[in-house]
Amino acid sequence: MGLLQLLKSQFLFQLLICYVFLASGLIVNTLQLCTLPLWLVNKQLARRINVRLGYCIASQMVAVLEWWSGTECTLYTDPKSVHLYGNENGIVVMNHTFDIDFLCGWAFCDKFGVLGSSKVLAKKELSYVPIIGWMWYFLEIVFCKRKWEEDRRTVAQSLQNLRDYPEKFWFLLYCEGTRMTPKKHQISMQVAESKGLPKLKYHLLPRTKGFWVTVQNLRGVVAAVYDSTLNFRGNETPTLLGVLSGRKYHADLYVRRIPLELIPEDEAACGAWLHKLYQEKDSFQADYARTERFPGPTVSHPCPPWALMNWLFWICLLSYPLGLFVWQLVSSGSVLTVVASMALCSAASVGARWMIGQTEINRGSNYGIKEAPLNNN
DSSP states (O other), X not given: OOHHHHHHTSHHXXXXXXXXXXXXXHHHXXXXXXXXXXXXXXXXHHHHHHHHXXXXXXXXXXXXXXXXXXXXXXXXXXXXXXXXXTSSOEEEEEOOOSTTHHHHHHHHHHHTTOTTTOEEEEXXXXXXXXXXXXXXXXXXXXXXXXXXXXXXXXHHHHHHGGGGOSSOOEEEEOTTSSOOOHHHHHHHHHHHHHTTOOOOSSSOOOOHHHHHHHHHHHBTTBOEEEEEEEEEGGGOOOOHHHHHTTOOOEEEEEEEEEEGGGSOSSHHHHHHHXXXXXXXXXXXXXXXHHHSSOSSOEEOOOOOSHHHHHHHHHXXXXXXXXXXXXXXXXXXXXXXXXXXXXXXXXXXXXXXXXXXXXXXXXXXXXXTTSSTTTOOO
């Protein structure tokens, strides 16, 4: 292990990264709150401002992935489609297998300038999580309760609200509904067998209703579906904690652009189309398991510097009050102050670890275990 890697693995550096993210996130959340009156006067301007504020938070995690961890992502895609990425609205269909697949999705968005305006279909509980959840609220993220009768109306309304969005956006969609675990996969394949559907080895059965509602409500606004399949070389199992520790991973992302007009409007036909898509995604993963590469050519697209510049800005801004606090703490000589400060640091560490834990597969929800046998649409 080199000296730099040894330093990156130290707990104090990880705590500093978490401190900058938490402190800057709360500042940005406060600024977002201040934009509330503007929504009543100029909605489109408020949206544009919140896109920039949202970028201030999300891009820090991308910077940690690409610049701190040094994780590399090779993009496999049709070179003729690259010029459209970031210049049109799209629905990005991703596999939900790894702890940091969401982060790789954000990095993909950042490469093409749509990270601040990117959307996702997320469970309602996440809207109450400080920083990320509160940021998403102001970015008009589509939240669902995973109860179809309620979600059908609320999700459709939220999607309709995006039809006049002032900036190009990508809607990231995990059609499997939850991260894959051996237990969830076993239950999902039991459902596939009961419905006479081909079994998948590397994916869960996709939830077709949410995909159909998304496509139908964004027709005329979204130009294409970007079918995206992610994997990591050498059977790596990346974690957010590993990224914070400076561990480098090697990701491969295969993206196919599918014009939206090729997707059937009928609900049943759209569902069949999606099942076929996931069968193809499964075959791509099977080929990758043998060759460690996806089909087609690779496209070189450098990481833009804005995420790093934003991250360095917050580090410089927030390091001064932290350093001043530490100096006053040391010079005070008060045992009580030292103990209280250590307790505060411990609490911050526990809080940061809790947030990291929400990204771990083994800490995921039971969605797909209890519900799957009854409703896998």
